[in-house]
Amino acid sequence: MKLSKEMRVFEQRIGHQFARPELLVRALTHPSVSSPNRKDNQRLEFLGDRVLGLVMATALLEHDKEASEGQLAPRFNALVRKEACADVAREIELGEVLKLGRSEMMSGGRRKLALLGDGMEAVIAAVYKDAGFEVAQAMILRLWGARIHQVEADARDPKTALQEYVQARRQNPPDYVQVAREGPDHQPIFTIAVRLEDGTEERATAGSKRLAEQAAAKALLARLEHST
The missing domain is CATH 1.10.1520.10 (Ribonuclease III domain)
Structure with a gap:
């Protein structure tokens, strides 16, 4: 070939x-x-x-x-x-x-x-x-x-790390929202948005809600840490 x-x-x-x-x-x-x-x-x-x-x-x-x-x-x-x-x-x-x-x-x-x-x-x-x-x-x-x-x-769990980050700044816990679900029932793809009270948001897509939430939390945490 x-x-x-x-x-x-x-x-x-x-x-x-x-x-x-x-x-x-x-x-x-x-x-x-x-x-x-x-x-x-x-x-x-x-x-x-x-x-x-x-x-x-x-x-x-x-x-x-x-x-x-x-x-x-x-x-x-x-x-x-x-x-x-x-x-x-x-x-x-x-x-x-x-x-x-x-x-x-x-x-x-x-x-x-x-x-x-x-x-x-x-x-x-x-x-x-x-x-x-x-x-x-x-x-x-x-x-x-x-x-x-x-x-x-x-090695930190991204969701836990993000929650600790916002709590240390006296903000409300992040909110996770499913914004899309695609694919067949046996192989779904989820898009999850994680949002803070000030409107800051990141989204991620994965084959399970848990993975999508973790990926979104990781992306948002990286964004927040980079901006400080």
Whole structure:
């Protein structure tokens, strides 16, 4: 199989040239365009999540040899959650090469947190199946980079951190509002807005209300902290 020019450039961005390019094509194929002759990325996503978890658990143990399980668990969650995967996906412009159905393209699928996070996990699995664990591990560590060393700051639950921020300034707790729900019942996509009493607002989209709320809270907290 011959890859498109865009996918060849994407290989350069992730630092891996596929011996089996069909793996990369599958990793970037969303279920909205799958067919009997074209497999989607869901099974790869499942595998990639586990590969990422092993890499991050190992990296955290090596980074802090004295940390307890109670300290490591929130750091681990911060590094492997969908938001982190989507952040990395944005940096490598994964959304530009995702293969999406018309409905997903029309609804901004290339920017959706859930789709980007799933795609990133699928790409990890594709590299793992193409070249083995060590190559996949090296790619993950390179792409996640400083996040591993700065994870303590990111390990806070975004909703809790935002609430503590506004309470410290004697403001009312943030309000979370569902502004949209798209997709089929078995795979819904939620857009959540988080609002403060002064009207400040951020929105995020994800495959569950919880993930969308966390992503919105994280975005708003980053905005507030940057402006102070």
